[in-house]
Amino acid sequence: MQAPTERTRVKRLNKRAHYDAKNVHAILDAMPVCNVGYVFKGTPFVTPTLQWREGSRVHWHGSSASRMLEACEDAEVCLTVTIIDGFVMARSAFNHSCNYRSVMAFGRAHKINDPAEKEARLRTFTDRLFPGRWDMLRPVTQKELKATTVLGLDLNEVSAKIRTGAPGDDEEDYALPIWAGVLPVSMMVHPPIDDPRLIAGLNAPGHVGAFRMG
Amino acid sequence: MQAPTERTRVKRLNKRAHYDAKNVHAILDAMPVCNVGYVFKGTPFVTPTLQWREGSRVHWHGSSASRMLEACEDAEVCLTVTIIDGFVMARSAFNHSCNYRSVMAFGRAHKINDPAEKEARLRTFTDRLFPGRWDMLRPVTQKELKATTVLGLDLNEVSAKIRTGAPGDDEEDYALPIWAGVLPVSMMVHPPIDDPRLIAGLNAPGHVGAFRMG
Numbered sequence: 001m002q003a004p005t006e007r008t009r010v011k012r013l014n015k016r017a018h019y020d021a022k023n024v025h026a027i028l029d030a031m032p033v034c035n036v037g038y039v040f041k042g043t044p045f046v047t048p049t050l051q052w053r054e055g056s057r058v059h060w061h062g063s064s065a066s067r068m069l070e071a072c073e074d075a076e077v078c079l080t081v082t083i084i085d086g087f088v089m090a091r092s093a094f095n096h097s098c099n100y101r102s103v104m105a106f107g108r109a110h111k112i113n114d115p116a117e118k119e120a121r122l123r124t125f126t127d128r129l130f131p132g133r134w135d136m137l138r139p140v141t142q143k144e145l146k147a148t149t150v151l152g153l154d155l156n157e158v159s160a161k162i163r164t165g166a167p168g169d170d171e172e173d174y175a176l177p178i179w180a181g182v183l184p185v186s187m188m189v190h191p192p193i194d195d196p197r198l199i200a201g202l203n204a205p206g207h208v209g210a211f212r213m214g
Numbered sequence: 215m216q217a218p219t220e221r222t223r224v225k226r227l228n229k230r231a232h233y234d235a236k237n238v239h240a241i242l243d244a245m246p247v248c249n250v251g252y253v254f255k256g257t258p259f260v261t262p263t264l265q266w267r268e269g270s271r272v273h274w275h276g277s278s279a280s281r282m283l284e285a286c287e288d289a290e291v292c293l294t295v296t297i298i299d300g301f302v303m304a305r306s307a308f309n310h311s312c313n314y315r316s317v318m319a320f321g322r323a324h325k326i327n328d329p330a331e332k333e334a335r336l337r338t339f340t341d342r343l344f345p346g347r348w349d350m351l352r353p354v355t356q357k358e359l360k361a362t363t364v365l366g367l368d369l370n371e372v373s374a375k376i377r378t379g380a381p382g383d384d385e386e387d388y389a390l391p392i393w394a395g396v397l398p399v400s401m402m403v404h405p406p407i408d409d410p411r412l413i414a415g416l417n418a419p420g421h422v423g424a425f426r427m428g
Contacts, residue, residue, distance in 0.1 A: 037259060043221070089406075126310070134307065138306040140308060179412065179417065180408075181412065184405075185403050186404065188400050189398075193380075202392075205393055208395075213399065
């Protein structure tokens with residue numbers, strides 16, 4: 001992971017910035033939902049999708065027919081992950097904020113062409129979300145692998161931004177009789193809903209109940 | 215809101231596409247977190263921020279010193295909002311999916327220059343999240359208004375994409391003894407945490423406990 005570049009250096013509120021792998025990896029690993037930005041015919045596009053990290057590389061995937069994946073291949077992209085941890089409610093509108101953990105990664109996306117490597121990446125994707133699930137599933141077919149594009153981005157030009165804690169009010173505002181504090185939010189995982197066509201007597205495996213995000 | 219354009223027409227899985235104001239507005243109103251994509255010096259950037267809708271326009275704001283806001287002004291942007299409702303777990307890796315509600319809006323962002331209009335937009339932003347809060351706060355100053363940029367985007371070229379319900383497995387896979395179903399997720403709001411410097415005896419107003427997102 002390189003030193004901050006013109007693109008990754010956090011300009012506003014730079015005390016919130018982190019450029020180390022530990023912080024970046026922790027955020028990516030906690031939140032599979034990401035947004036991938038790319039330029040298509042001169043205008044910006046942002047597509048929400050799921051990401052997964054392997055070492056110092058982040059991946060995402062989709063249909064081989066996807067406009068997003070086609071436009072990203074060998075092109076500059078910006079991948080962001082954001083976890084909202086709370087609404088920071090101050091005594092002035094101006095000092096309201098959010099507590100969050102976010103990552104912004106830049107670089108040229110590359111396509112995984114080798115079918116065996118593609119399958120290995122998809123296995124990691126599945127098992128990262130639900131450990132052991134890949135081996136429980138009907139095996140992937142060559143046709144399915146062909147219909148799936150996997151892209152990778154090296155985590156080289158990347159930054160994290162983290163805000164935690166109480167509001168930061170103007171000193172003179174602390175005396176005002178206005179409620180201030182933090183309203184925490186998090187992702188909640190609910191009990192699983194069986195597929196209506198599930199074979200009778202089958203129970204959700206442990207990796208379903210163990211799932212957490214954020 | 216116009217008919218689908220080359221940018222907004224959902225090409226993949228177009229049964230999930232919606233181009234009507236009702237669906238688009240409901241998603242924007244349910245989730246303040248958005249991602250704004252823009253092009254800066256030829257490469258794509260994606261910045262997470264909060265959005266709020268007023269009529270057929272969506273707004274976001276930030277520091278007047280923000281690179282994002284400067285780059286977005288009078289430029290083509292892509293604003294996305296995504297709500298993840300569940301992980302759809304099928305009998306094959308290929309048929310795994312997510313339940314989600316998302317919006318993608320394209321167009322040229324414009325800056326709100328008139329200070330009174332800017333203040334009105336920020337009041338709506340605050341009161342949309344926490345009804346009645348604006349009038350409880352220390353009033354906004356001219357200096358703060360000047361330090362804040364508010365951008366708007368007309369919801370003209372916009373699409374929503376929604377997936378709900380059970381997995382869609384290959385017909386022959388339904389006979390396999392593999393657990394399948396949906397693992398629902400949602401945003402949870404926790405009890406508020408008082409600011410450590412809060413004046414003794416002040417209680418959180420009703421709009422804090424009433425807050426919901428997603």
